[in-house]
Amino acid sequence: MATRDSLSPFETAPRDRLRYLRQALSRRLPNAGEGIVGYLFLLPALTLFGVFLAFPILYTFYLSFFRFQGVSDETLLWIDTGLFTYELTSIAELQFVGLQNYVTLLSDGLFHQALFNTTFILVVQVPLMVVLALLFAVALDASFVRFKGIFRTVLALPVSANLVAYATVFLLMMQDAGLVNYLLRSVGLPAIPWLTSSFWSRMTIVGAVTWRWTGYNMIILLAGLQNVPQQLYEAAEIDGANRWEKFRYVTVPQLRPVLLFVFVTSTIGTFKLFSEPVIINGGGAPLDSTITIVQYIYQTAFVNFRLGYASALTYVLIAVVSVLSIVQLRIGGANSA
Amino acid sequence: MREETRREAVWQFLTYAFVLLGAVVTLVPLYWIVVASTLKESEFLSSTAPRLLPGDSFLSNFQALQARDNVQFVGHPGEMTQYIEIGPLYVAYDVWHLWDLGAMGSSVFVAVVYTLLSLVLCSMAGFAFAKYEFRFKQPLFYAILATLILPIQLLVIPLFLLMAQLDLTNSYWAIILPWAANPLGIFLMRQNMQSIPDALLESARMDGATEFQLYYKIALPTMKSSLAALAIILFLFQWNLFLFPLVVLEQGKYTIPVAINQLVGAQRVYYDQIMVAATLSIVPIFLLFLVLQKQFVSGILAGSVKE
Known part of the structure; x- marks a missing residue:
């Protein structure tokens, strides 16, 4: 029998189910030797997986109590x-200590601040970036645009930038005497305290993250655009749709799964934000207005050595990210089906 | 009709302007990294008139960076103190101290070793899941699949305790081993290897190939493009790791992100030196990106397609 590709054999009809079980049984019995080969190929990966992934996942949970x-x-x-x-x-x-760590985090002001900062960055940054990425993708998909390859390459260049190294140039550009304020002043605008005001320091993070990831998402959206059937546009044209209507009623609905995917992965990415605030704003300066959740976990665990409490924080974060990931897998599933 | 062509022209102009603006905004920070690294700090950090064109201070900035005692950014020959005398030859046997890797060397070394190790592990595991039947295959695969939803970089607390216990703190293995069995890699390899025809493997078996030869001589060569895409994913994953290296590595073993963090966190921040460090660490990967653009793109897309 051919190997079954389906992950769950039980979506089949009851009769097929029975046949599948019988085949699974008969397949297992005579070829006992083959089973060992499978394990031998799996052994190195499985060992590392068990020690460095499965164990830490369970042990973090254990530690949190x-x-x-x-x-x-x-x-x-x-x-x-x-x-x-x-x-x-x-x-x-x-x-x-039982559930005490989880009780503590309910009334931990700094944790709430970190949660707020992360959410703030999320709410501003993710929509901004997804819209930009979508516009760039649509523009580069337009038939009349020349030098597509060059534009795409330039826009995607930040993908290869080291997460920490690129953050340093934002640290530099956003100084009071930095390049951005110089440009603002030279066109007659007032300088902005990019790193010292709590609002603008979050905006600096937003700008940096957007710079780093827009091209990445553009590539994904561009691939999605290439799968939109051309006939849909032609049909819309025959119906007299203008540019905006074609975008609104053909492109966006067709891209919906990809757009959702980009939204969810970007959201997850924001929850994991660490390098940028650490480099650009030091330890969450000014006044903890940029401290993110992961940064707070790092401080709690490795500066204050409250590993149990940090484990509880990690699990809260893991719960949030897991739920989002499940949403993402659902969307991905809908996408490939 | 003329009205329409004019609107079309305006539209095309706006599209070009938008894309061009995007390209410029993308390039400015990159330009500034490189240019600032060639200037003195007072030349580029100036609220009145920063110098916007390259200068000639790159070498002196670089020498200042290399002279720092808390961070060794670029490697240099080490002290070859361990010799064996074989006849007239002195042979250094303590290879590790032949060359002080520095942060650049450490990052490249770790990322390359990690990528190769992980490619082997993931492709072997993927091959097992795709082409063999064994007990608990489904539950094991589901267990690995389930960890795809976890941000594995966040498991730093138990990993730190584990590394302390295994005496691996301040060792490159501490940042290579934990994610070597990369769940995404195993998943992608399994998905792709399912397309290898069973008949091909079966006929090779008839010809007397061992099971390992099936993996090594048939599965791997047919998976070249998938392996290349996965290699990019793995390399960038390791290249960008910051949190755990920060926790576990000590001076002398710093990777680029940790070294730069040391520079930024120092009492007096020397931006000229930091920009030299950033230039050195960013520009080579940019060049690699330009050469391997296709693989980068398929890597990004492979990473974004979870079944």
């Missing part, structure tokens, strides 16, 4: 086989 009191190497298990000895030590010294 404890207060961290220090690293420890207390022996938990000692096996001496004569040939070799095996020692399992505990990782950390912990004190069980």
Whole structure:
């Protein structure tokens, strides 16, 4: 029988279900040897996956119910086989506190500030970037535009910029005596305190992130545009649709799954924001107005060494991002189907 | 009709203006990184009249950057203290100290090793999931699929404790191993390898190929373009990692992001030196992007297509 590609065999009719089960059984029994080959190919990846991914996921959750009191190497298990000895030590010294970490974060002002800052950046930055990316994609998709390749290359160039390195140039350009204020002054506008006012420092982050990711999203949208059937535009033209109507009633609905995908991934990206605020605004300056959630987790865990509490924060963030990712997978599924 | 062509012309002009403006805004920060690295700080940080054209201070800025004692940005020959004497030859055996990698070298080294290791692991795992039957195949695959929704860079707290326990802190392995079995990579490889015809593998088996040869001689060569796209995804993932390297690496092993963070966080921030560092770390990847644009684009698209 051919290998089944479907992830879940149980979407089939009951009769097929029975046949599938029978085949699965008969496939498993005679070829016991083949099963081992599969495992051998899987073994290296599975080992690392278990140790460095599955374990940390569970251990973060476990930690979130404890207060961290220090690293420890207390022996938990000692096996001496004569040939070799095996020692399992505990990782950390912990004190069980139940749900206290989760209760604390409900009334943690700085966490709320971080949540607010992240949401603020999200609400301004994501729509701005998606609209820009869409406009660039549509413009570069237009048949009359020449030098498409060059424009696309230039707009996508920031994709390859190191996340931390590019942030430094925004730090430089946005100084009071920096390039942007010089340009503003030379056209007669007042200088803006890009890094010292809490509103404008968030806007600086918005600008930097938009610069870095617009081209990336443009590439995804451009690929989506290429899948819009040309006949739809022709039909709309016959119906007398103008440019705006074609965009509104053909392009946008056809791109909907891709647009949603871009929205959701950008939202997830904002929740993970770390490099830009750290480099551009130091530790969330001015007055914690740019501190993001991940930055707060970093400070809590590795500056204040409250690892248990930081784990609880991480899990709240993971919950948010997971829900968003599930939405994203749904959209992706609708997209490919 | 003339009215219509005129409107069309205006429209085309506006479109060009928009795209051109976008291109300029995209290029200004890049231009400024490179130009500022060739100027003295007082020349570009000036509210009255910054110099907008390249100068000739790049080398002196670079030397100042290299002279800093908290960050080694570009590598240099190390002290070859460990020799074995074989007849008339002195052979250095402590290869690690032949060359101090510096932040640039560390980042390149880590990203290349990570990419290669992860390509091998992901393609092997993908091959197993695509072409073999074994017990718990579905649950295992679902477990890996489930971690796709997690931001794996965020698991720093247990990873830090784990690395401390394994004595891997301040080792490059600490930032290579945790994501070497990249769930997205395994998933993409499995999806692509399902297109390899079973008949092809079967006939190779008849000809006496071992199972490993099926992977190495048939599966891998047919997956070249997928592997290239995945390599870009993996390389950029590692290249941009900041949080965990910041937590786990110590002076002497810094990667570019951590080194730049040290420069920015210093008591006196020398922007000219930072711009040299930024230029050195950004420009090579830009050139690589220009050469491998197709692979970059297919990498971005592959990463955005989750079933």
